[in-house]
Amino acid sequence: MISFPVLLGVLLIGFLLLQVVPTDxxxxxxxxxxxxxxxxxxxxxxxxxxxxxxQFGRYLxxxxxLDLGRSMISNRAVVxxxxxxxxxxxxxxxxxxxxxxxxxxxxxxxxxxxxxxxIDRAIMALSVMGVSVPIFWVGLLLIQYVGGAGxxxxxxxxxxxxxxxxxxSIILPAVxxxxxxxxxxxxxxxxxxxxxxxxxxxxxxxxxGASDWRVTIRHALRNAMIPVVTLVGLQIxxxxxxxxxxxxxxxxxxVGRMAVGAITSSxxxxxxxxxxxxxxGFMAINLAVDVLYAYLDPRIARG
Amino acid sequence: MTDAALPLQSxxxxxxxxxxxxxxxxxxxxxxxxxxxxxxxxxxxxxxxALLAPWIAPFDPYxxxxxxRLCPIGGxxxxxxxxxxxxxxxxxxxxxxxxxxxxxxxxxxxxxxxGGLGALIGLSAAYFKRLDQPLMRLxxxxxxxxxxxxxxxxxxxxxxxxxxxVIALSIASVPSIARIARGxxxxxxxxxxxxxxxxxxxxxxxxxxxxxxxxxxxxxxxYMTLQLGQAILLGAALSFLGLGAQPPTAxxxxxxxxxxxxxxxxPHVSTLPCAAIFLVVLAFNVLxxxxxxxxxxxxxx
Numbered sequence: 079m080i081s082f083p084v085l086l087g088v089l090l091i092g093f094l095l096l097q098v099v100p101t102d103x104x105x106x107x108x109x110x111x112x113x114x115x116x117x118x119x120x121x122x123x124x125x126x127x128x129x130x131x132x133q134f135g136r137y138l139x140x141x142x143x144l145d146l147g148r149s150m151i152s153n154r155a156v157v158x159x160x161x162x163x164x165x166x167x168x169x170x171x172x173x174x175x176x177x178x179x180x181x182x183x184x185x186x187x188x189x190x191x192x193x194x195x196x197i198d199r200a201i202m203a204l205s206v207m208g209v210s211v212p213i214f215w216v217g218l219l220l221i222q223y224v225g226g227a228g229x230x231x232x233x234x235x236x237x238x239x240x241x242x243x244x245x246x247s248i249i250l251p252a253v254x255x256x257x258x259x260x261x262x263x264x265x266x267x268x269x270x271x272x273x274x275x276x277x278x279x280x281x282x283x284x285x286x287g288a289s290d291w292r293v294t295i296r297h298a299l300r301n302a303m304i305p306v307v308t309l310v311g312l313q314i315x316x317x318x319x320x321x322x323x324x325x326x327x328x329x330x331x332x333v334g335r336m337a338v339g340a341i342t343s344s345x346x347x348x349x350x351x352x353x354x355x356x357x358x359g360f361m362a363i364n365l366a367v368d369v370l371y372a373y374l375d376p377r378i379a380r381g
Numbered sequence: 382m383t384d385a386a387l388p389l390q391s392x393x394x395x396x397x398x399x400x401x402x403x404x405x406x407x408x409x410x411x412x413x414x415x416x417x418x419x420x421x422x423x424x425x426x427x428x429x430x431a432l433l434a435p436w437i438a439p440f441d442p443y444x445x446x447x448x449x450r451l452c453p454i455g456g457x458x459x460x461x462x463x464x465x466x467x468x469x470x471x472x473x474x475x476x477x478x479x480x481x482x483x484x485x486x487x488x489x490x491x492x493x494x495x496g497g498l499g500a501l502i503g504l505s506a507a508y509f510k511r512l513d514q515p516l517m518r519l520x521x522x523x524x525x526x527x528x529x530x531x532x533x534x535x536x537x538x539x540x541x542x543x544x545x546x547v548i549a550l551s552i553a554s555v556p557s558i559a560r561i562a563r564g565x566x567x568x569x570x571x572x573x574x575x576x577x578x579x580x581x582x583x584x585x586x587x588x589x590x591x592x593x594x595x596x597x598x599x600x601x602x603x604y605m606t607l608q609l610g611q612a613i614l615l616g617a618a619l620s621f622l623g624l625g626a627q628p629p630t631a632x633x634x635x636x637x638x639x640x641x642x643x644x645x646x647x648p649h650v651s652t653l654p655c656a657a658i659f660l661v662v663l664a665f666n667v668l669x670x671x672x673x674x675x676x677x678x679x680x681x682x
Contacts, residue, residue, distance in 0.1 A: 084522050091534045206670070210663035212614060214621045214637060215655035222644050315527025322529060323618050327641075338622050341537045349537045353530060360527055 088357040092350040147347035156351035167332035178256030186267025208261025270302040311367030417671030420664040438475035445469035451647040479631035488612040491550030499555040503562025528553035536624040546625035565597040610665030
């Protein structure tokens, strides 16, 4: 039940965002030419002169009715803005996981099987580099050498992923985002696999004459996957951070780019909504990881 | 094994034990690992040049000269600028030195503040058994939460800028240091001298400070160093997004963002700061892995 206090904290941050802002929302909504009376009227209308705890209660009520207010810039409902940007972000994260996780597991397995050899050292060196590289550098290099050469589009999303144009336009962002993810997955797979390869049931499997690779894949890898799933789950937050940078760089119309844009243009209702949905999304993924866990390791389900 | 457990050892034994200890000293083990030794050396040079930036930078990092705008590395327009000039004709080398200074400074302040708070939480959790559960749940929550979201939320509430950036990075480094501090403190709590201290009537404050903190700080400090690489990477990403250091401040993340517009005509303007961040973080990570291996006897082969 880790999620409940986090959710409350995030809601409080979202609420504070609409309170502690340096600019007075009533003045902003009223526009620069409004008279003092007009500003006061709008302040009354928005309920901004009520005590804070009343405002927080009202805010919670509105959030649970999915009313997150209106963007100060486009004047559209924040929920609608989020609905537009949510799928592109999900699409980008899936497109990243779909290649980065299998590649990471493959490299990690290879490194564990060839432990201590040059292959192992090379894969581990790559993995350290992967966690050290600023994601925006990977993006800049891809934009410069692949996008700049006209090989692939690098500006925006040209349609859903199942269309040809949409698929081409997601390649560079997905490669950028996944590049920082392969390393940690490979490393965790290697460590975890080395542990399971020493387990009794692996020795049993070897003793009954199973081939090396069969032992690795059928017996050890499946058990080694549990920490890897945890890692992937924990690193989803990390991925979320990466997707914010990636979306901004590639003009990808997702939640992260919207959040950054809203913050830099002081569009507080939109910023609040974007941060809220990012946090809720993160918690939903963590829950999904817990469920996947129980599937991989029945001991957990039985408690 | 402690000396107290071997009361009858001869002088020769003592000399042999001392020799083994010296041979296995952490820094010696680091030096025997070439990548880690290179990383350590590199970091000493980098931190040194960042500290000395105002004295060793060949030019003023903020002095622009439009005639040298976007001058490439080794360009004839700017023979004095070793690494070319940026979009305002400022010397890249000087800006990189000052940028390193800012980026490292932000990271170090954040890790010291956040790590200090984390250490306090960890020590309290280990010392006051009743606080252990609630404090560690709080730490778990912080740890599970993506740190870039702190950056976004704090930038949104307090406005963008260096102060918000340092606060966000500090919060991000609290939970992992708290865990380490708790682990280190728990093993100290088992020691007999803790009981002895209590028996002679020392108060909680004195026990925590003189017995726990003073025995734990080497471990905590080493993990703070490891955390520094992550803090630098996160800080650079936030600055790159325009949520941290603002132009014209010479900071590596915002310099990289600045150069983005000139990628096709002058790639060095963004590539150099990116490469600098990469190398510094890589060095911290390589050194960090080596330190962890050296400190954790279980992982030693």
